[in-house]
Amino acid sequence: MRILKWIVAVVVLLVAGAVIAVLTVDVNRFKPQIVAAVENATGRKLDIAQDMKLSLWPLGIGVKQVSFANAAWGGRPQMATVGEFTAQVDLMALIGGQVKVDSLVLNDVDLLLEKDRQGRGNWDFTGQKPAPQQQPQSQATTQSGGTIIPSIENVALKNVRLTYRDAQANSQNNVVLSELTVKQAKGGLLAVKMVADVDGKAITADGTLGSFDDLMSGSRPWPVKMAATLPGAKVSVDGSIAQPMQAKGIALKLTVDAPDLSKVAALAGASAPAVPLTLQADVKDTGPQRYALSNIAAKVADSDLSGNGEVNLAGAKPAVRFDLASKNMDVTQLMPKDSAKPATGGSTAAGGSAGSSAGGQKRLFSSDPLPLEGLNAVDATGSYKAERLKAPKLDAQGVALNLTLKDGVLNAKPAIANLSNGSLNGDITVNAKSKSMTAKLDGKGVVLSEYLQKAGITDIVRRGGPADLVLDVTSSAASMQQMMAGLNGKMVLKVGEGELKEEYIRDFLPGLARAVSALDRATAKTKLHCVVSGLDFKNGVVTPKAILAETGSMTMTGDGTINLGTERIDLKLVPSSRDTGLAAMLPPVNVRGSLADPSFTPDSAALAKGVLGAVAGVAALGPLALLSPAMGSGGDDAATACAKAVALAEGRPVPQSAKPATGSPATGTQTQDQQKPESRGDALRRGLGNLLGR
Structure with missing residues (x-):
């Protein structure tokens, strides 16, 4: 009993000491040290406009009107402002040598991320940090010298505004995070809920994640089970990450259900037809910044796609490898409806701007530059096969395509086993650097009557007309007009x-x-x-x-x-x-x-x-x-x-x-x-x- 009394007495003394410390310590005297530490680490000024407040029970600290300076070249003086920040800590855990944050709240946050015309980001503090100074060992360490990892159980973010500007691309994106909550759930999991607006498009998400302790320690696979709703689609991710802080050991299943593909495309500023899309794929990492997509199963309208692929982000530019196949691929269903309409008013058949020469002559071939710069953005290699492929002026069976893209040089080798009872093989190369093109096509036994009628071109050939074609040409590839004007080679039909x-x-x-x-x-x-x-x-x-x-x-x-x-x-x-x-x-x-x-x-x-x-x-x-x-x-x-x-x-x-x-x-x-x-x-x-x- 005497030992129990001593234990109680010690606890009372500790609590009393903590109370006295809270009541007597002025935390604002640490503001200069906090500001100096941030400036020493980043080279930027941190401003805490109001006094910091320390509460006893629950033990916590709060601060309002905090701002962090932007880069000197930035579009505004502050990179970030925080209206209110509060953190509540478990006192008993703290006494036991653990940092356990029961609650972390951020309100009215305004964050600006931007890149200048030279590609510098305002989040890059390289060259802005003063020389590191030798600091005494922090008290937030274990006895063995290891850093104490704080545990956070509940997080609430409200009214968070994120703006991303890219001067090089002349673009801006805006995200308004109305609500993001992370709460302790059963089984040591964290329940997550998010309500956001991305460039005027509403997005919601909810699900469960592994605990914060497992996230930081990486002692066991970190479970992920999230579902998101965005305009025209629902997306879910289910699986685990073995080492989430190092982005290693990723094993996730991705599922997309989009009743209206056009709404999903609008999120990226692109256009697409209003057709349904379903997609499933397994995502795993195969090395540093290398990700494999396997068991791909997609269906868009009446078209299907399956296979495997890999994305490598570790090099100077992304590299893609794919091996895909379709039983049926109908490209005509995937084209925007207005692209299939006949061009009027002097517009070109190639889909470019209004095609008129200086003398007012209507032109077929567009002078708009072809998007060759996109060939330099990625390296790729892969194959594609389709039992049936339908495209404008094309309905073929047994289609195969081998493709390589390296340093801006695209080589495609298409082969069609059955094109109107004939065959077609080709070898096409486009060089983005020299803006040049070479094409070789060899068609044999294509029944002209069937092809012309099935493609909706003309029925002038009633029956028969097996056709052989040999095409061997080179030219510029800067635009369709320049391609036609620089054509050299031959054709035999x-x-x-x-x-x-x-x-x-x-x-x-x-x-x-x-x-x-x-x-x-x-x-x-x-x-x-x-x-x-x-x-x-x-x-x-x-x-x-x-x-x-x-x-x-x-x-x-x-x-x-x-x-x-x-x-x-x-x-x-x-x-x-x-x-x-x-x-x-x-x-x-x-x-x-x-x-x-x-x-x-x-x-x-x-x-x-x-x-x-x-x-x-x-x-x-x-x-x-x-x-x-x-x-x-x-x-x-x-x-x-x-x-x-x-x-x-x-x-x-x-x-x-x-x-x-x-x-x-x-x-x-x-x-x-x-x-x-x-x-x-x-x-x-x-x-x-x-x-x-x-």
């Missing part, structure tokens, strides 16, 4: 047998349509033997090595130039026929004007001289006239004409005529409707406009 719609011929040239109908009254279709186009590109000027459209009834050849830089056309198309009666009706057709608004007119010189048909073809086409059916020994058949055109297009020796032509088939092609200018080329223009997105 070969289209095989199919059927054309006769009504297209009727729309373009009624006289020819009547003649074709007379030759084949039993059908409303016209045979297509081949279309061959061999083009050379030199500094944006397109020169044909061969142009041929062969139906067996009629042959269309052509020559001239297209200047992609000025977007001006100067072509002469020459229809000819093995039927002498039909041939006399066919004048050469001049195609002039701009790519956006071409004109088709009969050759006035040929009409004036009465020189039509094969004779006009010889006069107009020069070397390419050998594609005319009247050239060679008695004329070529359709197959021979196609073979000659392919040889010319590919730069090979032209084969000799296999045999004189027999019979007199006619051809179907597209020229100007001479009798009704108001309907001239309406169907073909519609198809061309669909192809170019106009």
